[in-house]
Amino acid sequence: MKIIKIKNLSWDPSIYPRTTKSQQTINAYAEALEIGAQFPPIKIQRVFNYPDADGNKTTLATIILDGNHRYEAFQEKGIEEIPAIEWKEHPLDYEKNKIPLLLESAKCNTIHGDRLTPNDKKRVARDIASTDTECNYTEEALAEKLGVTRQTINTWISDIRARQRTNRNSIIIRLSRLGWTQEKIAEITGMTQGRVAQIINNANFCEINNLLTQGHNMEYIAAHYQMDLALTWAIRLQGKTDQEKFKELGWGLRTWDQWNFNECDERFGDDWPARHRSRIDVRSGEADGGQVAGGGVVPDTCLLFERKCQAFDLASRDKRPEIEYHHWDPQKETWPVTKKPDLIFFDPPYYTKKKKEYEQKANKDIPSISSYTKKDYTQFFKDFFTLAHKNAKPTTTLAFLNADWPARHLPAMPPRLPRLSKPVCLEDIADRWRAGI
Ligand SMILES: C[S@@+](CC[C@H](N)C(=O)[O-])C[C@H]1O[C@@H](n2cnc3c(N)ncnc32)[C@H](O)[C@@H]1O
Structure with a gap:
């Protein structure tokens, strides 16, 4: 066991299996520390080839594999050192060992204390499957590490494996x-x-x-x-009609315009920060141009419903060549769409909601929309809509997706300003758009 300086530790969300920290657990630990409780050592690993804070260079780091709640409680109490054990004695190459690090972290968090929720385990399984493009980790191996059945792993990752x-x-x-x-x-x-x-x-x-x-x-x-x-x-x-397709996909039929779909359909689009629901895309129109395409739900939905599509995002990927690289900077007035679309599906970052995630794909010269100040964010939309209007047909519909709540699946915050009494309907936006308002 070693005594480590807290300030030298890094908490790395991409190899830590929990999506949320429990403030309740941290408070309980902090209280226990106050009355002199002893805690088991946290588990750490020294790594090299670790991206520095700006993401431009690599550096050495000591990352926490297990004991993040303890680490937070020690920090909260102003304690400068914490007992720790090392997983491997020698430093590991971070880039080459992301999956083993994540698996070890998940394993520790599966067997003790605040156990991982099924959602956390699912995220770990999906993260590993996405990174492990050579399919080195079998469903059996993941099931064993995460303490679930092979069948459960199969349901969680089969779409990723099929794509690979x-x-x-x-x-x-x-x-x-x-x-x-x-x-x-x-x-x-x-x-x-x-x-x-x-x-x-x-x-x-x-x-x-x-x-x-x-x-x-x-x-x-x-x-x-x-x-x-x-x-x-x-x-x-x-060759089937849209209605028949809806039925066969198990989406049901809706003839009204208030949509309330709680879950993503994991058959379509990749796991992506703020991935949206395919059904929304389908209700929104005839042909398409997915303007910030992210995980690819728009192109997948266009494929299903036999619509043509041009999709753009600053994060482009080999496996999804249909998402073309484009950095939206409307002041440059560059419009990458080659044919005037019938529908523009515009799903930009929801202000700073996924700032951290999108910034991994952006950089100083090509900033993500999520890094803008409120003033620049609003200005971005003004410029974007003007540019889009210039490049659209009089009949083009604009579907604009945004969110005003702090995190997905949570209800909206209590309003500070008067709220719209009913959900904004895309058709209303479309009418205003056509009217040039
Ligand atoms: C809300 S997500 C889109 C999610 C997508 N519709 C899905 O279902 O997976 C917003 C996307 O905007 C992209 N983005 C952020 N700033 C951008 C910019 N300036 N130019 C182009 N894309 C940008 C991010 O990479 C992210 O994929």
Whole structure:
């Protein structure tokens, strides 16, 4: 056991399995410290290759694997040193060991004290599955570490694994269905246009219905074709009406305009800070341009409902080439959409709500909208809407998604200003938009 200076410790949310700290536990520990209670040592690990505070360079750090509540209580009481044990005696390369660090941290937090909630475990499993693109961690291994059944792990991560098994052909088919020209697909895949055309024309998925009749589920079928789940669903539902698609997706039918969907549909879009619900996208219109596309719910939904889509975000990813890199800075007046859209689905950061998460993808020169001051944030919208209006058709609808509550799944804060008595309906916004207000 070692005695460590508290100020030298780092708490790293990306390898710590809890999404929330319990203030109640911290208070109880702080009270116990006051009357001289002894606590077991926290668990730490020295690492190198760790991103510094600005994210520009790497540095050495000592990160907490277990005992964050104890660490907080010691800090609160102004105690400068804390007993700690090291997991591995030698420093580890942080970049190469993120998954083992997260798993060790989850394991410690699974077996004692404030146990991890199922939601925390699910986040850990999904984080690991997303990072572990080579699928080195089996469902069995994750189940054992997190103390849940293999079946539970399967429900939590099957969509991620299906996407990881996606092959290049299915990416080409996805892009083509979203309206990309063969020329543009050839450009980003480095293939000839002829080869792209061949892949699109030879795609044959007629067995999907046979596989379904044989009792296979959609995850199995996606894996069979090495496709992601959204594309597999899109092919299965091809040619059906929107209403039939709603029914088959289990979304039910709604003929009114107040939407209240509590959960994301994990079949569509990736796990993403402030990922929204696919059903909202579908209610919002005909064709599309997802303007800050994040986890890809808009393109996935367009794929399902056979709409064309151009999607943009400052965080672009290899697995989702349909989300093109674009940094919105309306003062530069750059509008990346090549065809005037029928619908603009604009889902920017909700002020500073996910500031930390988005900033990992941004930097000083290309700031995330979530880092703006309130004044700049409001100005951003003024400029963006003016730019969008300039580049839209008279009939273009704008769907603008924003949130006014502090965290997802929590009710709205008690109002300080008079609130709208009913939810803002996108159609109202659309009417104002058309009227140029
Ligand atoms: C609310 S999220 C979008 C979530 C997405 N609709 C989904 O369901 O996954 C906001 C997105 O805005 C992106 N973003 C923030 N500032 C940006 C900027 N200046 N230009 C482009 N994208 C930006 C973030 O990377 C983030 O993915």
